[in-house]
Amino acid sequence: MKRVALVVCVLFLMAGLVHAKDYELTKKAGPYTVLIAIDKNPPVTGPNKMTVGIKDAGGKDVTDATLAVDYGMPAMPGMPAMNYKSDTTLRDKKYVTNLNFSMSGPWTVTVKITRAGKTQAVKLNVDVK
Numbered sequence: 001m002k003r004v005a006l007v008v009c010v011l012f013l014m015a016g017l018v019h020a021k022d023y024e025l026t027k028k029a030g031p032y033t034v035l036i037a038i039d040k041n042p043p044v045t046g047p048n049k050m051t052v053g054i055k056d057a058g059g060k061d062v063t064d065a066t067l068a069v070d071y072g073m074p075a076m077p078g079m080p081a082m083n084y085k086s087d088t089t090l091r092d093k094k095y096v097t098n099l100n101f102s103m104s105g106p107w108t109v110t111v112k113i114t115r116a117g118k119t120q121a122v123k124l125n126v127d128v129k
Contacts, residue, residue: 029120031057036111036122038099042129045104052088052095052111061093061115065115071084073107101128 023041027034034055050069054062072083082102088095101107111122 012024013062018097023078023126027122027124029111029122030118032062032113034111034113036109036124038126043099043101043107043126044129045101047100048101049096050099050109052097053093054095054113062113062115063090063093065095065113067095067097068112069099070110070112071099071101071107071109073103073105076105104128 021041023038025036025045027036033055035055037051037053039049052067052069054065056062067088069086069088070083071086072081075081084100086097086099088097090096098111105128107126107128109124109126111124113120113122
């Protein structure tokens with residue numbers, strides 16, 4: 001019995017040391033391929049770092065776009081809708097921003113990419129824990 005308890009304890013300790021992979025997804029937005037990564041998987045209440053990589057149709061990194069990130073949660077009974085905006089900065093050919101989710105539940109994140117006077121958007125749904 002002691003041996004079983006020891007094995008169970010070791011398994012729990014090992015599980016606690018495992019690092020979860022970032023929340024990642026790839027989407028198309030017009031001629032662009034957009035790779036979005038959030039540093040926590042699943043995203044959590046509070047600050048979450050999001051990076052956005054954009055490639056053009058030829059596979060080259062896009063570094064001359066302007067990105068705006070809108071995120072929010074729809075209205076629920078007894079609670080109005082929540083809507084936030086976040087600016088991005090370009091670092092190492094990727095756009096970086098922070099999303100500060102105020103509560104757990106379903107959130108919608110929209111990344112608007114403006115380049116050469118044209119705007120494309122990518123929309124994703126995240127379940128914040």
